[in-house]
Amino acid sequence: MSLKRNLFYSLIFSMLVLKCFSQSSTPVSVRMKNVGFTFTLNAKGVPQYAVSYSKNNAILPSSLGFKLDQNVSLTENFRLIKVDSVSVDETWKPVWGEVSQIRNHYKQLTVHLAQQGEKPILLDIVFRIFEDGVGFRYEFPAQQNLKSFIVKDEVTEFNMTGDHKTFWIPADFDSNEYKYTSSPLSQINAHKWDLISSGKIEVNIPDQYAVQTPLMMKSANGLYINIHEAALIDYSSMQLHVDRRNFKLTSSLVPDARGNKAYMRSPFKTPWRTIIVSDRATDILSSKMILNLNEPSKIENTSWIKPMKFMGVWWEMQVGRTSWNYTDQMDSLYLKGKYIPNGRHAANTENVKHYIDFAAKNGIEGLLVEGWNKGWEEWTDDKEEKFDFVTPYPDFDVQEISAYAKQNGVKMIMHNETGGGATSYERQMDTAFRFMNKYGYGSLKTGYVSGIIPRGEHHDGQWMVNHYIRSIEKAAQHHVTIDIHEPTRPTGLHRTYPNFLASEAGRGNEWNFFIDGNPPEHETILPFTRLIGGPMDYTPGVFKLRNYAPGAPDRQMHSTLAKQLALYVTMYSPLQMAADIPENYEPHMDAFKFIQDVAVDWDDTKVIAAEPGAYITIARKAKGKDDWFIGAITGEDKRKSTLSLDFLDKNKKYIATIYGDGKDADWKTNPESYEIKSVSVNRNSKLKLLLASGGGTAIHIKPIN
Template sequence: MAKFYLFIGLLTGIFLDSHAQQMIVTQSPNRAITLIIRNTGSGEITYQVRYKNKPVIEPSRLGFVLNKPPLELTRFSIVSADSSQKDETWAPVWGEVSQIRNHYREVAVNLQDKSSSQIALRVRFRLFDDGIGFRYEFPKQTALNHFIVADERTEFRLAANHQTLWMPGDYDSNEYLYNTTKLTEVDAVVAADREKDTALKSIIGPNAVQTPLLFKTADGLYISLYEAALLNYPVMHLQLDKKSLTLTSQLVPDAVGNKAYLQTPAQTPWRTLIISDKATDLLASKLILNLNEPSTISDPSWIKPQKFVGMWWEMHVGKATWEKAGGKHGANTQNVKKYIDFAAKYGFDGVLVEGWNEGWEDWFGNWKEDVFDFVTPYADYNLDSLTAYAQKKGVRLIMHHETSGSVTNYERRMDAAFQFMVAKGINTVKTGYVGRIIPRGEHHDGQWMVNHYQRVAEKAAQYKIMIDSHESAHPTGLHRTYPNWMASEAARGSEFNNAPTLGITPEHTTILPFTRLLGGPMDFTPGLFRFKLNQFESTRKQQVRTTLAKQLALYITLYSPLQMAADLPENYERHLDAFQFIRDVPVDWDDTKVIAAEPADYIVIARKEKKGPNWYVGAITDENSRTLPVKLDFLEPGKTYEAVIYRDAANADWDTNPEAYQIDRKTVTSLTTLSLVLAKGGGCAIQFVRR
């Protein structure tokens, strides 16, 4: 057969050679990224990715193994390939920027199983200037209706033994510290064994890692491997073959070992690669958001970003307990009134109350079906008087629904719980999934739970309720589709500062934006002002490994539309001048500029307030002190600003002097360059007020 060439779209071609090997080549709009799809003579489908002629992914196979019908979908014929392109701009309901450009070229490759099944499968690739996404699609067809996925055979074969930031693969927890090693040095079991503070573990094996995964190549490329639009499908973890440097998808199983139950038409989440030779570009990427569907909420006017305080840190430092038994119940009427007064005095929108409802004495570790009903307060918590008091003060209470992992119980009671919230004037809920999941055998990251999180978001939207989920699967950009699902925990957050062993290292917050936060906002709960945690129990040895100035900067570098001032009111009142920054900093933005960044080292981000002229900058570092120059060319030219600079004092150090800070004021313009001196484990937060 003679070789021939056929255009199917702009910069996309199909080739057939004399060995009947088919090849499709396409490029991103700026031509920096090249995708090569091959169908080998034996019928294997592979894809390959290059960035500016540098290898990113070497030829890697695609396919599935099904349990029902029992067959392998790993050898195909290419039936056809369709190409298209899109360039649009859309406005998020809230976020880091007010406008997002969605610009890509797409190739959809239509395949047919080479065996007698004749099953049709489509693989859809989208190429952006900063990366690619691809997913599998099973069209409606007579050859396949209901089916069960045993395994997904997606491969990512790396070109070299890159430096890698990774966490152990775990079906139930993503609350680990990140490890930085060569890819071949991954040992997930050893890393997990070091983690004594993680309450629930379901480790996959020594060579299993979680997504998101971050690589830095020897020639200066940054590669993020993740997923987008996780719906009706389990989370994708990865199994590593160290000899071939190949990562293969490892889907989370259910109680009987199946991965997904689907019916055509069906599609998987997008598998994503964000690629750049600049670390700052990773933090600025909107690729994952763009791969999600537009909002399902036609009128989102009731969805409001907010800052809140809460009766939460008390339980972590030993001042109070969630349960009423024992005499230290924190969620009592008089104590919550103090938080309402504090919120009203200092301009906060809400007060989170945990431990308000009956059942806390009988929940942890019991794996019990019926613990909470989500509508019955403890006797010492007068919810009606508190909601009236909060309303009078211009503050809303924020509900807490800890499911204790009993998800079937929560689903039975959701309507009643949300109706109860609406009746009490409460429009925001923090959900929790601590412990093993009921039904027994399901995992936090399995298809069953992924569907549950979606049902909660949809049900809450019916009642105009905003969601902040904890212990849920990692976010994958679904806040575009469900903008009432405003934040998730889904990583090691600030509560681990109270952990007795590893806690939170100074570098941890310089890694999260490059990994977990690529998928969506995190409820990290920043704003701690007291760093030795022996305030109420003198035997506590834990110390928060940060400076006070860094805690302020986290409100900029760790984005969330729901931001908590996590510490106790009395600790803020010791530093009211520094607390002013938390009061002033917005939680919704018109623009964001990533000024400087290096994973696990430092981050500097500037953000412009929503519908206002003022800018804010946050700069953080790891355990090393450093000086970072910051050009202020993001400010409006020709205008003068007053910079209010909250910085580490000259003698500040996360270990020896964490509360040492200084506040400076300086007149600046867009032509000014500031030199930010960050202490060990430190940071700097700046407010730019236009005159």
């Protein structure tokens, strides 16, 4: 749409909005295709909004407002000052992503309010109505009657139309790594699960009826509704309190050590509250609304930012074969001044070279090494100074390893685990990044296992939200990409900071070693929940699915081998790990070929079929190539489906290499059974897929020249 034409429609839209508000009791309504939006002030001056999809209500009239310090309540008694509106239709290109370009098309309504009284407080609410949902945020203009202030509560409501089927995890202030529960809203109980985070349940999950976002729901009449937030900066993350009787959700911000939710000064803009809605589950996964609500890249030169696949000296420690720490006898350090090695330390020069050799031979670009630096003996202790981020253990020759990796064309990935000691990490951050630059580390994985220091702060609170952003900005200054583990869940900030490649913030593949693992439906829920806000470092590609843990012979992955391959497509990330150890890949190098070939950056994505908790099928076109990759996964139930290839180019022939479950495959009894076959296909072809219980299919479609 031309700029002149766009401005014309914006003018017409503004005139209609102002006409609606000529009578204060008359609500204003805006529609973008199937999505309808209404704003009004009720008789008590309470700002309210509602959202519909087609002919169905999605969000019933819901109130907006705040409770501040000094007993200031910004919840009612507002009057309308004026309304501004604009229509935007533009296209932008991400540095990396699921598609090569993104359309940003919305109608924006800014409602300027003033609370009546002796000292009126000004509050603006900005609504953006998209074709797939609504985003809104609060803006506090610069004003005499409100300068520095504290948010005690944000009173944002989402009134649902019924007892929806809901996919949820507890609202833990310090962990997102819970199994998902599928239940009606009326049966939500955040104390159902044992506490995962370090601390006490009454401190970390004080609200028994609160859940984490992104929250995925399905109504009885077939609407899919997702609630989350976008552009979380300088604010506490939003969780949701559930009124189980009335099906009303209310924002619940993570507090700090004093119980306050956020410290602000006008002018100030909160993060966006997001509602994605459709009658098709595939539309939820295709939505780019959260990205569109974030600001464009702050990094001008992004040529150094490269997605990649990597391996790690990591899984062998997870399963207990080796250790992160160098010694098991701390007295040898504190009393004798010399480490006594335990003989199980994984991050040693010889072992790291072994991984480099395998990565170089098989075209894997990067290698992460955990446990290389001093401090792992005390990493979960409640002390501030745990790690030294530039001093390796005696058996890790950083100079020799860096030279060997460079010689073999492998990029080393730095690991900075903080053990929750954020203050210590901030003091050492400059030194740590200079160290990375010196030894050629262009990528970084950080971690925040254990309780946060400053004590009393939480992983998802305002202080830590700002800390994560400081680490991202510091990494960008040194041309380092970053992957953050144990942070708050992402909110689309990788548009603003494209060096922020991925994060964990969820129950990853590693949990298949811990306790009872991840149920087979877990990976069919995550794209509708955790991944809505950004890529996840899920660490797929484990090939030894049983008997991998010494001392735990009954433990196994809740997945087939073919599903582990399909996850590279269905679990989107520009940073994908081949998570297993080299020895476990060597018997299956025919299947490993898919990991070698699969792309990590894309020109196009087609969400072909999806149902949360049941199945997902996604096709993606590799960046700058004509190759397509398809991933299809299922939960506990076996699945038969017919896959149409009508997204392929006309008049082209292709070879499809299909990595599927074997006829006798089953995640419980025969998870490593798979079959590989190649067939000629074109856009008129249809492939019949048979997925085992907990299984999947991965497909590489390559044009015939």
